[in-house]
Amino acid sequence: MKTYHRNFIYESNDFENLCKFIIQENSIRKEFFDWHIGRIVDWKYNLSNFKRHFPDNFNKAAHLWFDYFHNLIGFVISEEFNTEFSILLRKEYLHLYPELLNWVKTEWGNKYDKLVTQVIENQTEYIKFLEDAGYKRNNCIEMTRVFNTRSYKDFTIEDSSVSFQSMFQNGDYEEQANLRTNAWPKPYSREIDLQIREYTRRSPIYNPNFDFVLVNNEGRHISGCEAFIDYENNTAEIERVCTHSDFYNKGYAQMVLKxxxxxxxxxxxNTAFIGGSYDKTIHLYGKLGHVAEYARFFFELQR
Structure with missing residues (x-):
């Protein structure tokens, strides 16, 4: 069947189609996923990357492939508008992976000193394609742990000095910003930072009932996380896990996650995923009681 491809169009329904594509693909791959719904929504709505403030940049950061009947069958996307990219393809169109890979080299390769992508460890066909194209695996690795949420149905926080709250209950987004800014400092003014965070909460999947914080008796947010839910597949990816540096090494991150x-x-x-690429987070998530895990390997092509 004939296919065609074009740049992402910000003013069209392309973003909605990317979201639908990911949900549909994850309904097939129950045991693992390339991207979860929260990741693609953050690509558009999380303005922490300054390049996302300009719609025209999105047109340059994603390229879409369609079949003859105009159905989306795959795409190339740069999450941070930089040297790293991901390729997502419907299983039936696996044979097109080299075509998408070559498009990246031709169109984006002259912009950077290197190109970097990632694949899941069991995507052996993708790994073969990458190696044939001259990509070499580097030392980076990301581990994703899979959790059966039923295992935590009886979990209780016994520390009376803290309470677990959703942001629907708590509502103090300025204090939450203090926590997250401590974890991930940004080169913005306080006013701009708060505006960016407010805009991020306008995303179609943000739900304050699943945006959690651990609060001490003084009202400080000392740890937190956020769950992005794919209701059609009955899964959640837990992101934005952080603990304020004043409260490190007290077990608060484990409390808020459980x-x-x-x-x-x-x-x-029923199912939750948590991924991490730093030694500290990989170790932390590995102690929570996962039922499965898989690694993402990073492959690099030098110019």
């Missing part, structure tokens, strides 16, 4: 999974179970979300 309490989050208990809440997911109470809302009939």
């Amino acid at each position: 309490a989050c999974m208990r809440k997911l179970y109470e809302h009939n979300i």
